[in-house]
Amino acid sequence: xxxxxxxxxxxxxxxxxxxxxxxxxxxxxxxxxxxxxxxxxxxxxxxxxxxxxxxxxxxxxxxxxxxxxxxxxxxxxxxxxxxxxxxxxxxxxxxxxxxxxxxxxxxxxxxxxxxxxxxxxxxxxxxxxxxxxxxxxxxxxxxxxxxxxxxxxxxxxxxxxxxxxxxxxxxxxxxxxxxxxxxxxxxxxxxxxxxxxxxxxxxxxxxxxxxxxxxxxxxxxxxxxxxxxxxxxxxxxxxxxxxxxxxxxxxxxxxxxxxxxxxxxxxxxxxxxxxxxxxxxxxxxxxxx
Amino acid sequence: xxxxxxxxxxxxxxxxxxxxxxxxxxxxxxxxxxxxxxxxxxxxxxxxxxxxxxxxxxxxxxxxxxxxxxxxxxxxxxxxxxxxxxxxxxxxxxxxxxxxxxxxxxxxxxxxxxxxxxxxxxxxxxxxxxxxxxxxxxxxxxxxxxxxxxxxxxxxxxxxxxxxxxxxxxxxxxxxxxxxxxxxxxxxxxxxxxxxxxxxxxxxxxxxxxxxxxxxxxxxxxxxxxxxxxxxxxxxxxxxxxxxxxxxxxxxxxxxxxxxxxxxxxxxxxxxxxxxxxxxxxxxxxxxxxxxxxxxxxxxxxxxxxxxxxxxxxxxxxxxxxxxxxxxxxxxxxxxxxxxxxxxxxxxxxxxxxxxxxxxxxxxxxxxxxxxxxxxxxx
Numbered sequence: 001x002x003x004x005x006x007x008x009x010x011x012x013x014x015x016x017x018x019x020x021x022x023x024x025x026x027x028x029x030x031x032x033x034x035x036x037x038x039x040x041x042x043x044x045x046x047x048x049x050x051x052x053x054x055x056x057x058x059x060x061x062x063x064x065x066x067x068x069x070x071x072x073x074x075x076x077x078x079x080x081x082x083x084x085x086x087x088x089x090x091x092x093x094x095x096x097x098x099x100x101x102x103x104x105x106x107x108x109x110x111x112x113x114x115x116x117x118x119x120x121x122x123x124x125x126x127x128x129x130x131x132x133x134x135x136x137x138x139x140x141x142x143x144x145x146x147x148x149x150x151x152x153x154x155x156x157x158x159x160x161x162x163x164x165x166x167x168x169x170x171x172x173x174x175x176x177x178x179x180x181x182x183x184x185x186x187x188x189x190x191x192x193x194x195x196x197x198x199x200x201x202x203x204x205x206x207x208x209x210x211x212x213x214x215x216x217x218x219x220x221x222x223x224x225x226x227x228x229x230x231x232x233x234x235x236x237x238x239x240x241x242x243x244x245x246x247x248x249x250x251x252x253x254x255x256x257x258x259x260x261x262x263x264x265x266x267x268x269x270x271x272x273x274x275x276x277x278x279x280x281x282x283x284x285x286x287x288x289x
Numbered sequence: 290x291x292x293x294x295x296x297x298x299x300x301x302x303x304x305x306x307x308x309x310x311x312x313x314x315x316x317x318x319x320x321x322x323x324x325x326x327x328x329x330x331x332x333x334x335x336x337x338x339x340x341x342x343x344x345x346x347x348x349x350x351x352x353x354x355x356x357x358x359x360x361x362x363x364x365x366x367x368x369x370x371x372x373x374x375x376x377x378x379x380x381x382x383x384x385x386x387x388x389x390x391x392x393x394x395x396x397x398x399x400x401x402x403x404x405x406x407x408x409x410x411x412x413x414x415x416x417x418x419x420x421x422x423x424x425x426x427x428x429x430x431x432x433x434x435x436x437x438x439x440x441x442x443x444x445x446x447x448x449x450x451x452x453x454x455x456x457x458x459x460x461x462x463x464x465x466x467x468x469x470x471x472x473x474x475x476x477x478x479x480x481x482x483x484x485x486x487x488x489x490x491x492x493x494x495x496x497x498x499x500x501x502x503x504x505x506x507x508x509x510x511x512x513x514x515x516x517x518x519x520x521x522x523x524x525x526x527x528x529x530x531x532x533x534x535x536x537x538x539x540x541x542x543x544x545x546x547x548x549x550x551x552x553x554x555x556x557x558x559x560x561x562x563x564x565x566x567x568x569x570x571x572x573x574x575x576x577x578x579x580x581x582x583x584x585x586x587x588x589x590x591x592x593x594x595x596x597x598x599x600x601x602x603x604x605x606x607x608x609x610x611x612x613x614x615x616x617x618x619x620x621x622x623x624x625x626x627x628x629x630x631x632x633x634x635x636x637x638x639x640x641x642x643x644x645x646x647x648x649x650x651x652x653x654x655x656x657x658x659x660x661x662x663x664x665x666x667x668x
Contacts, residue, residue, distance in 0.1 A: 010505030115335030119558035128539040210502035
């Protein structure tokens with residue numbers, strides 16, 4: 001029983017990170033209808049920028065994280081600006097463009113930080129807390145707390161503010177939204193900026209849990225992407241639930257047969273998708289023609 | 290008449306070309322000429338295990354620079370070429386083909402057992418001697434007479450370690466976590482075999498993947514068995530990550546394992562407080578062990594501005610064994626002659642006494658060390 005609870009704790013803390021990554025995928029998809037394949041590498045850049053400010057410039061972790069969020073948001077804006085001529089014309093070309101951006105980001109990371117990785121110490125003393133026989137570390141709590149705050153803020157922004165509604169409108173009908181005075185270009189740019197900023201938060205949080213390297217985006221990105229699909233691609237609550245469930249599936253499958261954890265995780269994922277093709281929350285965003 | 294002139298000119302040109310090719314052929318792998326001797330270093334210079342490649346490069350280059358400063362091999366200089374296998378077996382085999390077209394006299398590589406294993410068939414069929422930093426017993430089990438280890442195998446490492454833990458320290462409650470690449474599997478099988486010989490059963494025996502980063506589930510099972518020692522069979526970074534996560538889950542066991550634990554990479558990845566008290570086995574624990582290691586460490590610091598560790602030291606030893614063999618085999622450095630020369634010589638290096646057997650194993654002993662005040666110290 002304690003083992004079960006322990007597995008759930010581990011699964012939830014990684015799941016929170018997957019949820020953040022999934023939200024970044026989802027927000028760009030629900031606004032533009034585009035899968036941003038550079039997203040995983042933005043997570044990696046966010047992790048590296050945070051680590052650089054935190055370990056090299058010796059700034060507090062929170063400040064480093066904020067700087068990384070700002071920097072990746074600007075990077076997201078730049079990415080959208082380059083891809084803007086294709087918006088509303090050819091999503092396939094945009095998609096290929098994001099793959100290109102991903103490759104560029106990874107290469108830049110290798111040039112700047114080297115091809116090897118770096119281990120990151122936890123920013124707060126990582127004390128194991130005993131809760132009824134289950135061990136929860138202080139850093140796991142921090143990861144879950146920060147993720148929760150980001151999720152709530154983003155959900156409220158999209159659901160309760162005029163700007164958030166405008167972004168939703170731009171996604172549903174580009175022409176009608178423009179006629180109603182919504183600046184579709186700005187909405188798209190904002191989606192990219194927010195997605196990239198969240199990616200930086202995910203990267204910064206996951207660094208001390210795992211390991212920061214130019215290739216880290218690939219493994220976290222594919223799981224975040226799968227989580228977004230599991231939740232219902234384009235849905236923010238879906239991304240959150242999908243991320244947490246994906247973290248749990250991974251945690252449970254890595255217990256008994258850890259050497260085959262990824263295999264089991266993705267087989268379970270594939271089975272889940274066969275049962276419910278639209279994901280848990282279905283698709284909430286309408287026509288994206 | 291005109292036709293005759295053309296034919297004569299063509300024949301002359303063909304002869305010049307053939308002569309050129311002949312010179313080229315002699316200059317390569319086995320030939321007897323004054324052309325430089327080509328050594329290809331195929332190492333892991335990118336990815337999580339990139340430290341291994343740069344350490345191997347440092348050691349091999351130091352040995353070659355030293356030999357070249359003393360006139361090379363009977364007047365022939367040694368040139369060193371560097372290739373990155375990215376830790377990928379497929380890239381490794383491709384680079385092994387490259388070594389053939391480079392007409393390399395020998396190949397140093399790779400740093401990972403998995404990649405080294407993949408390269409063996411290609412290099413052996415081309416009769417190119419290969420020396421590797423890998424330690425997996427599977428490398429020697431290939432039965433190639435062209436493969437050599439620059440230190441010793443997991444079997445030797447783990448026998449020494451298991452004897453120390455069980456017989457000297459009387460620790461019998463030992464958990465095992467290892468990865469499933471060639472090195473991790475070698476460590477797992479060898480350590481488990483030694484424990485079995487000593488009538489000890491591990492409290493838990495878990496296998497992870499080389500790319501895994503989150504070990505919570507596995508370590509939760511380890512914690513439930515409350516072991517006195519946790520044996521980790523994985524490369525430097527992964528070993529450090531497992532140790533770091535184990536402590537954060539409240540596992541108080543002493544970490545123990547092979548040579549990766551004696552490196553700065555393990556210390557940095559795990560964190561000095563987590564790594565403190567780690568018990569490892571390694572044939573090179575101390576730069577101040579004797580006059581030879583002190584001289585090596587001084588030269589290494591001068592060349593690279595950092596302290597040497599095991600991998601740089603064993604690469605230096607391994608390359609020096611081959612340089613000594615080249616001096617014995619010259620003027621003909623053909624693959625078969627060179628491997629025969631390696632087996633014929635004995636060499637006293639930084640790691641100990643080298644005497645290569647038929648399988649390619651030259652070093653037959655290792656030591657036990659611990660991390661004390663953030664520094665690897667011999668016991």
